[in-house]
Amino acid sequence: MPVEYMRTIREKYSKLGYAPYGWHEATEAPPWTPLAKPLSDCRVGMLSTAGTYVAGQVAYFYKDDASHRVIPSDTPVENLRFSHLTENYLPDTRRDANCAFPIEPLLTLATEGVIGDVADNVFSCMGAVYSKRRVEEELAPAIHKAFVAEDVDVAYLVPL
Amino acid sequence: MCLIARYLEARGIPTMVMGTALDIVKFGWPPRAVFMDFPLGHGGGPAFDPDQQLAIARQALVAFEGIQNPGEILPLAQTWPGGDAWKTATADQSAEDVRQPRDMTVRYQREEDRHLAEAAAGD
16 A cells, blocks of 8 residues: 555644645646657656755755756766755665666666657756745746756656 | 646646655646655665666656556556565654754755855855
């Protein structure tokens, strides 16, 4: 049985006196864009909401940080760092960044020809934004613009 | 993440969400997702297992061509090393929560990162 995260997290936050995180419930069927070309020709972009930054970049703050970081896809993984409100989910990815920022597998699959290539820059943000308005009006448009600038054909999205 | 997936997809970019929390992904109803019954924070796979990490990414990317129904969540044939013991720990309400305060203080993983960022800002 999969873990009931929403119930568990709500109960835990309530017990600790934290404001509840309000997941957005989608009530309409999702939009759909078919692939425009074979996967093996696709340029793949990536977004991780694990609060990834490169050593030398500014990290994240924990109250509705709607900013994102532009991370060169050839960044050595030992230079990747993570800061995220729910730090209890970070220990593994702080040891091996590929847990929540799987850039090395994507680069390998580009070498193998499974995908066309990986965008020159991939992205991260700190996912725990409590304001739906800020996600829709600030974060999502900024991420969209960033993916367009990288000319990606598909977006690989890795939640924390 | 599901909000962002829907936003991108509506503007012409096909998306794939690497789900590890099935209830949260169902609630957010993204256009395409895969599901692995893994602890949160492991959408790329377990630490220091490049073979499984590669297998996961391969299956998820191939699912861009495999998933044809909007909203489908494809379970990946992947098992967490060490079985389901992690679920007991996750469900333990008494486990300490290590959250820092929700404020505007920038939280670096390492103190040296703060010095590097400040040096870069001073250039």
